[in-house]
Amino acid sequence: xxxxxxxxxxxxxxxxxxxxxxxxxxxxxxxxxxxxxxxxxxxxxxxxxxxxxxxxxxxxxxxxxxxxxxxxxxxxxxxxxxxxxxxxxxxxxxxxxxxxxxxxxxxxxxxxxxxxxxxxxxxxxxxxxxxxxxxxxxxxxxxxxxxxxxxxxxxxxxxxxxxxxxxxxxxxxxxxxxxxxxxxxxxxxxxxxxxxxxxxxxxxxxxxxxxxxxxxxxxxxxxxxxxxxxxxxxxxxxxxxxxxxxxxxxxxxxxxxxxxxxxxxxxxxxxxxxxxxxxxxxxxxxxxxxxxxxxxxxxxxxxxxxxxxxxxxxxxxxxxxxxxxxxxxxxxxxxxxxxxxxxxxxxxxxxxxxxxxxxxxxxxxxxxxxxxxxxxxxxxxxxxxxxxxxxxxxxxxxxxxxxxxxxxxxxxxxxxxxxxxxxxxxxxxxxxxxxxxxxxxxxxxxxxxxxxxxxxxxxxxxxxxxxxxxxxxxxxxxxxxxxxxxxxxxxxxxxxxxxxxx
Amino acid sequence: xxxxxxxxxxxxxxxxxxxxxxxxxxxxxxxxxxxxxxxxxxxxxxxxxxxxxxxxxxxxxxxxxxxxxxxxxxxxxxxxxxxxxxxxxxxxxxxxxxxxxxxxxxxxxxxxxxxxxxxxxxxxxxxxxxxxxxxxxxxxxxxxxxxxxxxxxxxxxxxxxxxxxxxxxxxxxxxxxxxxxxxxxxxxxxxxxxxxxxxxxxxxxxxxxxx
Numbered sequence: 011x012x013x014x015x016x017x018x019x020x021x022x023x024x025x026x027x028x029x030x031x032x033x034x035x036x037x038x039x040x041x042x043x044x045x046x047x048x049x050x051x052x053x054x055x056x057x058x059x060x061x062x063x064x065x066x067x068x069x070x071x072x073x074x075x076x077x078x079x080x081x082x083x084x085x086x087x088x089x090x091x092x093x094x095x096x097x098x099x100x101x102x103x104x105x106x107x108x109x110x111x112x113x114x115x116x117x118x119x120x121x122x123x124x125x126x127x128x129x130x131x132x133x134x135x136x137x138x139x140x141x142x143x144x145x146x147x148x149x150x151x152x153x154x155x156x157x158x159x160x161x162x163x164x165x166x167x168x169x170x171x172x173x174x175x176x177x178x179x180x181x182x183x184x185x186x187x188x189x190x191x192x193x194x195x196x197x198x199x200x201x202x203x204x205x206x207x208x209x210x211x212x213x214x215x216x217x218x219x220x221x222x223x224x225x226x227x228x229x230x231x232x233x234x235x236x237x238x239x240x241x242x243x244x245x246x247x248x249x250x251x252x253x254x255x256x257x258x259x260x261x262x263x264x265x266x267x268x269x270x271x272x273x274x275x276x277x278x279x280x281x282x283x284x285x286x287x288x289x290x291x292x293x294x295x296x297x298x299x300x301x302x303x304x305x306x307x308x309x310x311x312x313x314x315x316x317x318x319x320x321x322x323x324x325x326x327x328x329x330x331x332x333x334x335x336x337x338x339x340x341x342x343x344x345x346x347x348x349x350x351x352x353x354x355x356x357x358x359x360x361x362x363x364x365x366x367x368x369x370x371x372x373x374x375x376x377x378x379x380x381x382x383x384x385x386x387x388x389x390x391x392x393x394x395x396x397x398x399x400x401x402x403x404x405x406x407x408x409x410x411x412x413x414x415x416x417x418x419x420x421x422x423x424x425x426x427x428x429x430x431x432x433x434x435x436x437x438x439x440x441x442x443x444x445x446x447x448x449x450x451x452x453x454x455x456x457x458x459x460x461x462x463x464x465x466x467x468x469x470x471x472x473x474x475x476x477x478x479x480x481x482x483x484x485x486x487x488x489x490x491x492x493x494x495x496x497x498x499x500x501x502x503x504x505x506x507x508x509x510x511x512x
Numbered sequence: 513x514x515x516x517x518x519x520x521x522x523x524x525x526x527x528x529x530x531x532x533x534x535x536x537x538x539x540x541x542x543x544x545x546x547x548x549x550x551x552x553x554x555x556x557x558x559x560x561x562x563x564x565x566x567x568x569x570x571x572x573x574x575x576x577x578x579x580x581x582x583x584x585x586x587x588x589x590x591x592x593x594x595x596x597x598x599x600x601x602x603x604x605x606x607x608x609x610x611x612x613x614x615x616x617x618x619x620x621x622x623x624x625x626x627x628x629x630x631x632x633x634x635x636x637x638x639x640x641x642x643x644x645x646x647x648x649x650x651x652x653x654x655x656x657x658x659x660x661x662x663x664x665x666x667x668x669x670x671x672x673x674x675x676x677x678x679x680x681x682x683x684x685x686x687x688x689x690x691x692x693x694x695x696x697x698x699x700x701x702x703x704x705x706x707x708x709x710x711x712x713x714x715x716x717x718x719x720x721x722x723x
């Protein structure tokens with residue numbers, strides 16, 4: 011074991027790593043830890059040519075600076091990305107300096123029955139599939155590792171933001187897959203890793219076509235063509251959007267959106283290429299049922315999540331249903347139709363406002379999306395909601411006397427908070443919110459048999475039904491048909507209360 | 513849904529007796545543990561093991577990895593190496609085990625086969641008769657591992673161009689080899705290049721790959 015000192019080729023910074031002769035070995039790089047374990051030195055196995063060096067240099071200089079200097083830089087660099095920070099050379103190989111992964115991205119327990127993967131990275135694959143959640147599976151993950159359904163929405167939000175930011179900078183990931191994303195369901199975190207492969211369109215070409223399960227249909231369908239053929243499709247921003255949609259679908263529903271029962275060719279390789287490429291078809295296509303999963307051909311460990319009749323994608327709520335339709339029906343073979351990362355972010359955020367806690371303490375998912383019915387029940391365990399359920403619809407002022415619906419609904423549950431982004435349409439709920447904007451303005455609670463809202467900080471709130479002010483530190487009862495103006499400021503919203511499950 | 517069947521053919525002839533068989537058991541259990549810590553492998557991998565000496569035994573029929581229990585492999589103190597006979601059993605098993613694609617059923621991935629031997633086939637005639645039959649099964653990859661100076665590389669090369677020669681069958685070398693085997697099995701899960709076919713990953717530098 012020896013400590014090796016290396017020098018940056020861009021600055022005069024010095025780095026060190028411990029060489030124990032057995033580095034962590036990835037596809038393209040050997041990874042060594044620094045003595046203080048604050049960063050890793052990842053050294054390429056192959057010699058990198060001029061273009062590669064140029065591309066890596068831009069990643070660790072220009073693009074890193076862009077993220078650092080813009081809003082929410084800390085959020086992106088500490089939470090969402092493990093962004094390479096410098097380039098080094100040792101002998102004739104080059105390497106990158108990457109900050110170490112946060113400890114939450116390593117299994118604290120792993121399998122419930124053994125320590126085999128304890129301390130290993132939480133590769134996204136563990137949480138995308140269904141088997142590892144099945145308690146009867148011999149190698150199921152411990153319950154403490156799995157998180158709740160709501161956490162997978164947070165993971166999707168973080169991932170969408172990561173992709174959104176790259177696309178805003180003109181970059182595309184080109185190999186987005188569960189291998190390149192670490193996730194921690196218990197905290198709802200996601201972290202994109204292996205970012206040294208980023209593609210700058212028109213400047214640096216994609217080196218890889220992606221990872222099976224996430225390669226866009228047009229890329230697979232033109233894989234046989236030469237790279238110089240103008241019809242050949244290589245990874246780009248739009249193929250990232252296919253991969254992102256697949257990831258979100260898999261994290262929420264633990265099955266693949268395109269892997270159904272339809273057979274296109276008797277040869278396995280050809281069949282796979284067609285069913286993920288040229289002939290790809292959404293397993294839940296509403297009109298074409300031919301690719302529905304065949305339940306008798308599903309691994310017995312996967313059957314719960316594989317059953318699209320029992321757990322249809324519509325349980326993810328109206329906003330996400332619309333985006334899944336765009337991604338896997340309209341946009342599957344028409345890349346321009348695919349939802350952008352920001353659309354996913356917004357839809358996921360809005361959906362979390364529709365979520366309810368399941369009253370069954372044994373329910374594995376704990377949360378579900380309100381299904382817009384008058385008698386809501388949990389789609390996972392079938393438990394009906396007990397008691398009344400206030401539904402708040404948000405309206406914005408279109409003209410002085412005309413209020414229009416926002417297509418944004420907020421479901422109330424006991425001890426739920428209300429935030430600035432509900433009150434005022436000029437406050438956008440995203441990673442750029444200030445600390446002050448993240449402080450709740452009030453909360454909902456079920457108090458002495460009534461649903462009430464307790465106003466903590468809203469200074470110009472008015473009960474329009476009763477036509478009286480709701481001062482700070484007072485409460486107002488939520489009754490069917492009640493209209494509440496949350497703020498008189500520009501952008502202030504009105505909420506309309508509906509009591510469901512009466 | 514699709515399974516990736518992997519067959520291991522393991523030489524348990526007399527020459528393996530003693531340290532080599534211990535080292536092999538150790539390396540196999542390391543490999544199984546590596547695979548059992550791989551989410552992708554746990555999703556699709558099915559494993560079968562056949563041992564051959566004078567007798568040929570299917571010691572584990574094709575079993576999904578999560579339920580796979582590795583038995584202790586033992587060998588007699590002396591006896592011939594019936595490689596041909598082992599291929600014959602493999603041929604019958606593969607024909608029965610593999611789910612072929614049909615209009616209503618997705619087929620398995622092409623099976624992989626790893627043959628480990630430290631000698632040369634004693635039943636050479638049967639071995640040669642089996643070669644075309646094995647090739648007709650259309651394996652995704654056939655890799656032979658020849659360990660020690662008695663192993664005959666040229667005969668194995670009649671079966672597959674991918675022959676790895678290990679100079680010794682000691683624990684460290686075998687471990688390296690089976691680490692490479694698991695990497696080969698896990699290959700489909702990695703990022704795919706913009707080039708065409710998927711090839712075997714480069715073998716570890718300590719061993720010789722004859723191609």
